[in-house]
Amino acid sequence: MRFKQLQLLESQEDAFFLDGIKEFYDVIQADESLEVDRKVVSNRRLKSFFVRKLISIPSLYKFKLNLWDNKKISFTAMISGDFSMLLPYVIFSRQNFVYMHDVWPRFQTWIFPFLDVFNVKYAFFSSKQVWMDHLNKYPDSLCKSMWLPEGIDATQYTFKPFDQKRIDVLEFGRRYEAYHLLIKDELALHAKRHLYHSHHAGLLFKEKADLITALAQTKIVICVPSDITHPERAEYISSMTLRYLQAMASKCLIVGVTPFDMGELFDYDTIIEIDMKNAARQLLAILDNYESYVPLIERNYLAVQKNHQWINRWQVVKQKISTIS
Structure with a gap:
């Protein structure tokens, strides 16, 4: 009916x-x-x-x-x-x-x-x-x-050409604090633009439009599921959140941890898994060779447009x- x-x-x-x-x-x-x-x-x-x-x-x-x-x-x-x-x-x-x-x-x-x-x-x-x-x-x-x-409603998100993206690394939403501390100083030392929320400041983005603008200019977004960032709350639940899709729809490369759900939603590896032992060096190496990741970024973008x-x-x-x- x-x-x-x-x-x-x-x-x-x-x-x-x-x-x-x-x-x-x-x-x-x-x-x-x-x-x-x-x-x-x-x-x-x-x-x-x-x-x-x-x-x-x-x-x-x-x-x-x-x-x-x-x-x-x-x-x-x-x-x-x-x-x-x-x-x-x-x-x-x-x-x-x-x-x-x-x-x-x-x-x-x-x-x-x-x-x-x-x-x-x-x-x-x-x-x-x-x-x-x-x-x-x-x-x-x-x-x-x-x-x-x-x-996601992908029509609400935009992206800059890869050579015009001015934010190297973006952390927004829930933060994986142990990882953040491993990358923060090294990225600053190499003059990389690393955008994240400071505990002494207000919200990183006051409006959704501000987030959309930032994502369009971002090369790498850090995404880690809640069972890792907040295990006391999520326990074993590891799901794909809007943040992953927002990054893909904005043609950002995701570095992080693949949630349980995404193994069934995508038939390929959608993100670059975090190397905790070489956290900062891994990001610097990716930024130095960013063009080599463009095919993955485009594949993610098309997958979201079609199926998610x-x-x-x-x-x-x-x-x-x-x-x-």
């Missing part, structure tokens, strides 16, 4: 970590085959308080927050277990679909049951390992699920909703 209308539930927050979700929502809203009602969810503080109370009472995990089914289809992209995004809409509908990021293992004991509590019909997980956890740890869930990797944009992800979600709603 092909659906014609969609409620798109959106956070009222304006935070940098929601950039990918906003890109995804813009792509969905541009779908001319649908009537999209984009709703900003209000009163989040009160709703979050209610969710925290539910979490504290495990006996309620079999409870269902639903009065009737008004047949309206809703889709929500959320960070971790932010179920406040679904209120009050799930109370009146059983056609709820969610896309979940950052479902860290220590939260899964309540996030997975809450998919049923909040009448989620289908969950899309950005991490394959999280999806596998859902299948293995909560096999009786009424909520079906699949792995849906992060995507939000429009690709939306086609999967749309087909799934059409099949089971």
